[in-house]
Amino acid sequence: MASLTYELTLAGLAIGSAAALTGIGLVVTYRATGVLNLAHGAIAMVCAYALRQFVVVWDWPLALGTAVTLLLVAPGLGLALDRVVFRPLARAGSDPTRTLVASIGVFVLLVGAAALLWGTGARDDAPVLLGDDPWAQLGAVVVLACGVAAVTRRTRFGRELRAVVDNRPLAVLGGIDADRVASVGWAFGAFTAGLTGVLLAPYVRLDPYGMPLLVVEVIAVAVAARMRSLPVAVGTALAIGVAQAQLTRLHPEGWAGPLVQALGANLFVVALLVVAWVLPGVGAKDTLPPPSVPARLPPGIWLVAAVLFLLPLGLGGSDLRTSMQVPALAIVLLSLVVVTGRGGQIALGQAAYAGLGALLTGVLTGAGRPAWAALPVAVAAVAVAGGLTAWPAIRRHGLALALATLAVGVAVSRFVFAQPYATAGLSLDRPPGFADDRAYYALELAVLAACLALVAALRRGRAGRALAALRDHEPGAEAAGVPVARLKLAAFVAGAGLAGLGGALWGMSLRAFDPEAYDPVRALLWFAALVVLGADSLLAPLLGAALLVALDAGPRGGVAAALIGLLATLNARLPTLTAWLSTRAPAPAAGRTHPHRPAAADGAQPGTGGPAPDTPTRTGGTGGNHSPAGGRAQPHPPAPAGGAPHPASARRGGGAAGLRAEGLVYAYPGGVLGLDRVGVDVPPGRITAVVGANGAGKSTLFGCLAGSLRPRAGRVVLDGTDITHRPAHTRTRLGIARSFQQLAVFPSLSVEDNVRIGAEQGGHRRAGPPGQATDLALRLFGLDGALRRLPAAGLPTGTLRRVELARALAGRPHTLLLDEPAAGLDAAETADLARVLAALAADGLAVLVVEHDLDLVAGIAHTVHTMEGGRLVS
Numbered sequence: 001m002a003s004l005t006y007e008l009t010l011a012g013l014a015i016g017s018a019a020a021l022t023g024i025g026l027v028v029t030y031r032a033t034g035v036l037n038l039a040h041g042a043i044a045m046v047c048a049y050a051l052r053q054f055v056v057v058w059d060w061p062l063a064l065g066t067a068v069t070l071l072l073v074a075p076g077l078g079l080a081l082d083r084v085v086f087r088p089l090a091r092a093g094s095d096p097t098r099t100l101v102a103s104i105g106v107f108v109l110l111v112g113a114a115a116l117l118w119g120t121g122a123r124d125d126a127p128v129l130l131g132d133d134p135w136a137q138l139g140a141v142v143v144l145a146c147g148v149a150a151v152t153r154r155t156r157f158g159r160e161l162r163a164v165v166d167n168r169p170l171a172v173l174g175g176i177d178a179d180r181v182a183s184v185g186w187a188f189g190a191f192t193a194g195l196t197g198v199l200l201a202p203y204v205r206l207d208p209y210g211m212p213l214l215v216v217e218v219i220a221v222a223v224a225a226r227m228r229s230l231p232v233a234v235g236t237a238l239a240i241g242v243a244q245a246q247l248t249r250l251h252p253e254g255w256a257g258p259l260v261q262a263l264g265a266n267l268f269v270v271a272l273l274v275v276a277w278v279l280p281g282v283g284a285k286d287t288l289p290p291p292s293v294p295a296r297l298p299p300g301i302w303l304v305a306a307v308l309f310l311l312p313l314g315l316g317g318s319d320l321r322t323s324m325q326v327p328a329l330a331i332v333l334l335s336l337v338v339v340t341g342r343g344g345q346i347a348l349g350q351a352a353y354a355g356l357g358a359l360l361t362g363v364l365t366g367a368g369r370p371a372w373a374a375l376p377v378a379v380a381a382v383a384v385a386g387g388l389t390a391w392p393a394i395r396r397h398g399l400a401l402a403l404a405t406l407a408v409g410v411a412v413s414r415f416v417f418a419q420p421y422a423t424a425g426l427s428l429d430r431p432p433g434f435a436d437d438r439a440y441y442a443l444e445l446a447v448l449a450a451c452l453a454l455v456a457a458l459r460r461g462r463a464g465r466a467l468a469a470l471r472d473h474e475p476g477a478e479a480a481g482v483p484v485a486r487l488k489l490a491a492f493v494a495g496a497g498l499a500g501l502g503g504a505l506w507g508m509s510l511r512a513f514d515p516e517a518y519d520p521v522r523a524l525l526w527f528a529a530l531v532v533l534g535a536d537s538l539l540a541p542l543l544g545a546a547l548l549v550a551l552d553a554g555p556r557g558g559v560a561a562a563l564i565g566l567l568a569t570l571n572a573r574l575p576t577l578t579a580w581l582s583t584r585a586p587a588p589a590a591g592r593t594h595p596h597r598p599a600a601a602d603g604a605q606p607g608t609g610g611p612a613p614d615t616p617t618r619t620g621g622t623g624g625n626h627s628p629a630g631g632r633a634q635p636h637p638p639a640p641a642g643g644a645p646h647p648a649s650a651r652r653g654g655g656a657a658g659l660r661a662e663g664l665v666y667a668y669p670g671g672v673l674g675l676d677r678v679g680v681d682v683p684p685g686r687i688t689a690v691v692g693a694n695g696a697g698k699s700t701l702f703g704c705l706a707g708s709l710r711p712r713a714g715r716v717v718l719d720g721t722d723i724t725h726r727p728a729h730t731r732t733r734l735g736i737a738r739s740f741q742q743l744a745v746f747p748s749l750s751v752e753d754n755v756r757i758g759a760e761q762g763g764h765r766r767a768g769p770p771g772q773a774t775d776l777a778l779r780l781f782g783l784d785g786a787l788r789r790l791p792a793a794g795l796p797t798g799t800l801r802r803v804e805l806a807r808a809l810a811g812r813p814h815t816l817l818l819d820e821p822a823a824g825l826d827a828a829e830t831a832d833l834a835r836v837l838a839a840l841a842a843d844g845l846a847v848l849v850v851e852h853d854l855d856l857v858a859g860i861a862h863t864v865h866t867m868e869g870g871r872l873v874s
């Protein structure tokens with residue numbers, strides 16, 4: 001027994017050391033470049049194929065082939081990726097989600113290219129490098145880890161690497177060539193990938209799909225090491241490797257047998273799932289940036305698409321059977337429009353939900369349920385499964401959802417789809433009356449049309465607007481009253497359900513469950529395809545499905561992956577296909593805000609752009625007189641139209657005490673005391689100002705009042721009710737609106753929709769229809785007329801400040817918290833703002849202003865508090 005334990009431990013160490021190599025490569029690349037390289041496994045696979053090509057096909061000596069592979073091919077690939085893909089992204093200031101999409105693009109491109117070059121079949125003749133001696137592999141890992149540690153601790157390059165990791169802009173200012181550091185990081189990362197690939201290849205299936213995925217699972221060890229600690233990465237890899245090997249000793253009876261067996265082969269997948277669910281995500285941001293141009297497709301395109309989709313009804317035989325995949329796949333891709341396109345979430349596991357939809361439908365029909373009844377039950381079950389698997393990650397920041405969905409995709413594939421107990425002999429009957437291929441295709445088209453109509457309605461409606469808002473600017477959406485986590489979950493549940501429906505239709509078209517159709521790599525391909533074609537477009541799923549099926553219908557696999565991968569690697573530099581087809585929105589003028597993201601997203605304050613481009617004309621209640629300030633806020637809020645209440649006139653009952661902070665203490669991680677027993681009153685009908693030098697604690701106080709920060713001690717009280725633990729969106733719904741120091745508008749939405757979100761999400765329900773509150777707020781701030789239909793992207797700062805204020809007031813708050821509202825405004829705009837604030841306070845609103853502009857404060861505030869060192873000193 002002892003010797004079996006020893007043997008298994010050795011075998012586990014061999015697996016663990018290969019995983020440790022990957023962990024080291026991922027950590028070093030991440031530290032040098034900030035990129036979580038999902039393509040690591042694909043690089044490993046390409047290097048393994050390259051070595052096989054040199055040694056087996058071209059008959060080179062093993063040493064020469066290995067040297068060329070590891071010292072030329074692998075680092076060369078890393079350097080090429082750095083130069084062509086990732087450096088341009090870093091220079092453009094791209095965020096982690098865009099680089100993740102690019103690394104998915106590289107993954108898909110390399111998989112496609114390998115399939116084209118070497119075919120899709122598995123090879124079992126990869127050259128053996130170190131034999132099966134685990135000590136040799138372990139030795140290689142230890143030498144490599146020690147080498148990396150020595151270089152980072154003791155050399156000048158190591159110091160530079162650490163400086164770049166700590167603060168890249170500061171390191172560049174200090175004269176460090178951050179690009180060189182990144183190049184070395186990429187070359188080294190690719191070298192470790194190559195080493196993993198050539199070591200693993202003889203013992204696993206060397207094929208373009210299997211090996212990259214095997215290495216992707218190992219991301220778990222790098223995430224467990226928080227993308228920093230090499231000893232933790234190596235230790236975790238070895239521990240999982242040994243535990244996995246020891247599991248093979250267990251042979252429980254009954255249903256647990258195959259499960260334990262699967263666990264013994266896939267413990268890294270479980271680890272990935274656990275780290276994605278439990279540990280904080282990698283990276284700081286987890287939503288895709290908003291689309292640069294809101295797509296408005298010419299109507300003729302839909303006619304062309306309809307005709308093209310109807311054409312296969314005239315086909316027969318294998319052509320019709322191939323075409324039957326298209327509507328089903330289009331529905332799966334449509335699920336990504338909801339989750340990724342609208343919601344901005346990175347979902348890499350849609351193949352699992354599609355497969356589960358097919359599997360459950362097959363199981364239910366196999367148990368005698370009619371297909372009509374089985375399908376909705378299966379779709380509902382998959383939707384619930386989607387919600388349950390995504391929920392732990394949705395509440396976490398960074399790339400947690402991307403990793404969790406990736407892990408779910410691989411885990412479902414390994415533990416369910418690949419298991420004979422779940423899928424053996426499964427067949428999927430078509431609904432009665434649709435057994436014939438042509439009739440079934442017509443049914444698929446009808447379901448697709450219904451799904452398109454449903455998603456179109458969702459996008460146009462309140463939920464669609466709120467989703468776009470959270471994609472564009474999550475804190476801004478939360479401040480407008482959007483329940484961010486709940487909405488993300490709802491989008492994910494809907495997306496999983498749609499994917500399940502598409503998958504089930506696909507299975508029915510084949511009349512069988514084909515695990516290959518739901519391979520996790522396909523999920524990456526589908527995600528990349530949708531992003532490339534335009535994630536927030538209804539046309540993209542149709543185009544994508546047709547393109548993917550058509551390209552892969554040929555004799556050579558990999559064409560679709562190679563093409564989509566190539567386009568995805570360049571995702572930040574090319575317009576999406578649907579954006580290219582769409583009617584252009586007006587081009588932003590020089591000096592305006594960046595169309596891609598609001599100023600708050602990158603921390604930059606855009607320049608003041610002068611008056612609004614279209615001087616809005618006030619209409620309605622005031623008789624259509626022209627705005628005196630070139631579209632600026634009106635000095636005095638106009639009388640409400642049609643006797644409707646003023647947008648900012650929602651009132652609490654008599655005797656309201658207002659908002660009050662009592663003894664707030666807030667400490668930042670690291671111990672800096674942001675607030676030290678601070679109390680402040682924000683009474684109705686008055687403007688309360690808080691001033692103080694930089695770092696005095698004003699923003700911290702503001703965050704505690706608005707609900708974005710939780711104080712360590714003290715209370716926040718609204719009209720006598722303790723709201724200290726209420727989240728930001730709940731406070732907004734209680735009538736506390738806020739603005740941001742840096743703009744928090746939703747660039748892809750029109751000015752009107754920006755304001756409408758405030759009315760829909762933030763408003764008290766009894767405060768009247770959102771449309772009316774929106775119109776009033778737009779008019780109050782001179783945003784009606786042609787301006788209301790323009791996308792917020794590209795409008796001048798002064799206009800966007802008014803949009804933000806109008807959004808806050810459209811929810812008809814009783815308390816208004818303003819964080820440096822005059823930032824970025826010129827003198828005239830600041831004067832207009834002062835008049836509006838005075839009018840709102842006169843109208844009964846409680847207003848708190850945190851401001852640097854002492855003239856503004858002196859002119860409007862009834863009470864002025866001064867902060868210093870986290871305390872209120874006056």
Ligand SMILES: Nc1ncnc2c1ncn2[C@@H]1O[C@H](COP(=O)(O)OP(=O)(O)OP(=O)(O)O)[C@@H](O)[C@H]1O
Pocket residue numbers: 668669670672673674692693694695696697698699700701
């Ligand atoms: N995220 C953070 N992590 C650590 N310390 C922080 C953080 N944010 C603020 N601080 C520290 O907390 C203290 C209060 O900062 P705060 O931003 O509230 O000041 P402020 O008065 O709003 O300054 P400013 O006018 O520059 O915005 C400062 O010492 C600041 O350095």
